[in-house]
Amino acid sequence: MNPIINGIPVSYILGLAGILFSIGVLGVLIRRNIVIIFMSVELILNSVNLVFVTFSKALSHISGETVVFFVMAIAAAEAAVGLALVIAIFRHKKSTNVDELQSMKW
Amino acid sequence: MLEIFPLVVFLPLVGFLFNGFLKGRIPHRMAGAIGTLAVFIPFLITLGAFNEFRPMERTAPHLVSVFDWIVIGNFKSSFGFQIDQLSLYMTLIITGIGSLIHLYSMGYMKGNTSYNRFFAYLNLFIFCMLNLVLSDNLVLTFLGWEGVGLSSYLLIGFDYDKSSAAEAGMKAFILNRIGDVGFILGTGFLFWFGGSLQYLELQTNLNGLGEFANYANIVALFFFVAAMGKSAQIPLYVWLPDAMAGPTPVSALIHAATMVTAGVFLIVRLNFVFLLAPETSLFIACIGATTALFAATIGILQNDIKKILAYSTVSQLGFMFLAMGSMSYVAGLFHLMTHAFFKALLFLGAGSVIHALHHEQNIKNMGGLFGKIKITSFTFLLGTLAIAGFFPFSGFFSKDLILEKAYTYGSYGTILWTMGIVAAFFTSFYMFRLVFVVFFGKDNTDSHHKIHESPWTMTFPLVVLAIGAVSVGFLQTPHFFLHIDTLERYFAPVLSKGYELASLKGSLAEHKSLVHDVELSLAAFSVAIATIGLILAYFLYQRKGNPIVEEHTGFRKILFHKYYIDEIYDFVIVRPFLFLSKGIAFFFDTKILDRFFLNIGLSFGVIAGGLRRLQSGFIGDYALYVVIGTFCILVYLLARGV
Numbered sequence: 001m002n003p004i005i006n007g008i009p010v011s012y013i014l015g016l017a018g019i020l021f022s023i024g025v026l027g028v029l030i031r032r033n034i035v036i037i038f039m040s041v042e043l044i045l046n047s048v049n050l051v052f053v054t055f056s057k058a059l060s061h062i063s064g065e066t067v068v069f070f071v072m073a074i075a076a077a078e079a080a081v082g083l084a085l086v087i088a089i090f091r092h093k094k095s096t097n098v099d100e101l102q103s104m105k106w
Numbered sequence: 107m108l109e110i111f112p113l114v115v116f117l118p119l120v121g122f123l124f125n126g127f128l129k130g131r132i133p134h135r136m137a138g139a140i141g142t143l144a145v146f147i148p149f150l151i152t153l154g155a156f157n158e159f160r161p162m163e164r165t166a167p168h169l170v171s172v173f174d175w176i177v178i179g180n181f182k183s184s185f186g187f188q189i190d191q192l193s194l195y196m197t198l199i200i201t202g203i204g205s206l207i208h209l210y211s212m213g214y215m216k217g218n219t220s221y222n223r224f225f226a227y228l229n230l231f232i233f234c235m236l237n238l239v240l241s242d243n244l245v246l247t248f249l250g251w252e253g254v255g256l257s258s259y260l261l262i263g264f265d266y267d268k269s270s271a272a273e274a275g276m277k278a279f280i281l282n283r284i285g286d287v288g289f290i291l292g293t294g295f296l297f298w299f300g301g302s303l304q305y306l307e308l309q310t311n312l313n314g315l316g317e318f319a320n321y322a323n324i325v326a327l328f329f330f331v332a333a334m335g336k337s338a339q340i341p342l343y344v345w346l347p348d349a350m351a352g353p354t355p356v357s358a359l360i361h362a363a364t365m366v367t368a369g370v371f372l373i374v375r376l377n378f379v380f381l382l383a384p385e386t387s388l389f390i391a392c393i394g395a396t397t398a399l400f401a402a403t404i405g406i407l408q409n410d411i412k413k414i415l416a417y418s419t420v421s422q423l424g425f426m427f428l429a430m431g432s433m434s435y436v437a438g439l440f441h442l443m444t445h446a447f448f449k450a451l452l453f454l455g456a457g458s459v460i461h462a463l464h465h466e467q468n469i470k471n472m473g474g475l476f477g478k479i480k481i482t483s484f485t486f487l488l489g490t491l492a493i494a495g496f497f498p499f500s501g502f503f504s505k506d507l508i509l510e511k512a513y514t515y516g517s518y519g520t521i522l523w524t525m526g527i528v529a530a531f532f533t534s535f536y537m538f539r540l541v542f543v544v545f546f547g548k549d550n551t552d553s554h555h556k557i558h559e560s561p562w563t564m565t566f567p568l569v570v571l572a573i574g575a576v577s578v579g580f581l582q583t584p585h586f587f588l589h590i591d592t593l594e595r596y597f598a599p600v601l602s603k604g605y606e607l608a609s610l611k612g613s614l615a616e617h618k619s620l621v622h623d624v625e626l627s628l629a630a631f632s633v634a635i636a637t638i639g640l641i642l643a644y645f646l647y648q649r650k651g652n653p654i655v656e657e658h659t660g661f662r663k664i665l666f667h668k669y670y671i672d673e674i675y676d677f678v679i680v681r682p683f684l685f686l687s688k689g690i691a692f693f694f695d696t697k698i699l700d701r702f703f704l705n706i707g708l709s710f711g712v713i714a715g716g717l718r719r720l721q722s723g724f725i726g727d728y729a730l731y732v733v734i735g736t737f738c739i740l741v742y743l744l745a746r747g748v
Contacts, residue, residue: 025733028726029729029730029733030726030727031724032726034725037725098724098725098726099724099726101723101725102722102723102724103723
């Protein structure tokens with residue numbers, strides 16, 4: 001395994017990915033606006049993509065980058081459906097605050 | 107007739123099914139006729155088969171297999187009949203006396219709304235009883251054994267809207283079940299040792315088995331417990347007197363002629379086991395003698411005409427078991443037949459009296475009936491003479507044979523004989539008490555009703571049974587009188603194998619041969635005893651102004667209350683059992699078991715109540731759970747070291 005990619009150590013990139021992931025998780029947990037939560041989820045997905053790409057480079061193996069394409073495609077689809085849902089809910093509730101959206105519980 | 111012999115068993119079944127299924131749709135007269143024919147035709151077939159079988163010459167039984175019933179591995183039980191001297195003898199008694207009783211019932215039950223049901227039950231009973239005696243293996247015998255138990259339950263509780271009848275039915279059923287445990291255990295043991303349940307195979311397989319001889323006493327004891335229940339021996343006799351709650355023909359059929367003799371039959375059928383078990387046999391003899399004496403004393407002060415006869419039956423069964431225990435099976439079977447005749451006669455006679463007096467059963471309200479109902483009183487008198495053992499009526503010969511065999515039986519013979527002769531004295535006394543009070547004493551009947559003789563359907567059986575009660579004793583007579591030994595020769599083939607086995611093992615009972623003078627004096631003594639009973643009854647109940655109002659003080663009070671045996675059973679067994687059951691039902695069940703299982707249910711409710719709080723509906727909460735869960739998994743994986 002090559003520990004350095006283009007002069008940057010792998011551990012640095014993994015650290016960045018970890019920070020991005022944590023920010024994303026924190027965003028999901030503490031933000032109330034559903035659009036922001038979506039953005040945080042994108043952040044999480046991208047941090048994972050970064051890890052995939054990093055290892056793909058470090059191991060000189062194409063499979064990691066392949067997975068990234070799948071993740072991006074799924075993320076795009078999810079965003080499309082998710083945003084449609086958000087718009088529908090907003091029309092109904094006049095709000096994007098998730099704390100007001102708890103009527104679906106049993 | 108041997109080739110159509112299975113019809114003997116199946117015709118009563120057909121009668122039962124016919125009357126049972128069509129009970130609401132056919133007239134009473136037809137149901138009665140079909141019920142009676144369903145027993146009478148088998149009687150004719152049996153007579154024919156008896157002729158064809160030539161029982162005095164032939165030694166091997168005739169086997170008829172109808173179909174294989176249960177086949178599991180090398181265990182096989184077929185629906186098969188063993189026709190030999192013993193089963194033919196029993197079948198003749200059952201179908202012969204049975205059809206007379208059926209005929210009698212046609213008159214006695216007239217006007218009863220459940221007439222057809224009654225005949226269906228009677229036929230079912232006969233079907234089961236025939237299975238019991240004709241079966242060639244223990245399993246089918248057990249089917250019949252349980253079947254008569256069921257039928258007797260149905261018949262005793264026939265008037266089920268009377269609580270006394272329903273309770274008597276249950277009592278009979280439960281006490282019989284207690285005995286049946288013995289039957290099952292004994293059957294298991296025999297299968298273990300003999301590898302088969304067919305009587306003939308068992309007989310050959312147990313031949314020369316040294317191992318079995320050591321257990322013969324236990325196996326015999328188990329079967330005796332079964333016989334105790336069916337044949338109403340101490341301590342399981344209490345159901346029989348109560349069973350008088352059933353209609354009178356039932357009492358005659360079940361409690362005199364057929365079902366109660368099943369125990370005697372079983373012992374003779376398994377004679378090859380009992381002959382190997384001298385200790386158990388002695389025990390049987392003791393129980394038999396005790397029962398004979400004990401029940402006879404209770405009979406003295408009873409006031410219900412049927413109860414007196416019921417205790418008399420228990421007592422006479424005691425005599426039969428005394429014979430069984432003394433290993434003189436012929437004597438027991440002889441008494442079985444004579445008893446079937448005279449006791450059926452007495453029961454039916456009592457039924458005729460009850461019928462004439464419009465369902466009056468208390469002898470205090472009877473009296474002076476002699477001459478008013480001629481046929482009934484005359485035949486009843488003949489029956490009484492027979493049961494009391496007067497020469498030359500049938501009871502004399504059979505009872506004397508038993509007493510003689512008991513007298514010569516081992517070292518306890520004299521004691522057993524003494525108990526027997528005292529019982530015979532009481533028998534004579536209570537029977538003549540009954541006769542004097544009912545037929546000769548002061549008229550205490552309710553004079554509003556006109557006393558009338560019963561219809562021919564009832565008197566005809568009385569006459570036939572009376573002829574039997576007088577004459578059948580001549581099948582076997584003692585040395586000093588004619589010296590006929592027909593029965594002994596007749597039963598020899600059935601018993602020979604057992605005697606052979608027993609003499610090999612050396613456990614054959616020693617019957618000292620009697621000097622003819624001694625035999626004669628024994629017989630004379632027992633006739634004298636019976637006469638004293640008669641005279642005593644005459645003085646107490648006829649001469650001394652008919653003291654029907656008897657004081658019940660001291661011992662007489664105990665006698666009147668039948669030694670308080672029912673009360674003792676109630677106190678010692680029933681109450682503690684009920685107490686225990688209630689304890690289990692109301693304490694253990696509700697306080698412990700119910701609480702345990704309810705709390706299991708409740709605890710799931712509590713857990714669910716806690717968990718449902720986690721489902722808040724807030725997206726943030728769910729996300730947090732995911733994070734916490736992921737974190738936990740990560741910590742676990744790191745701690746374990748991937």
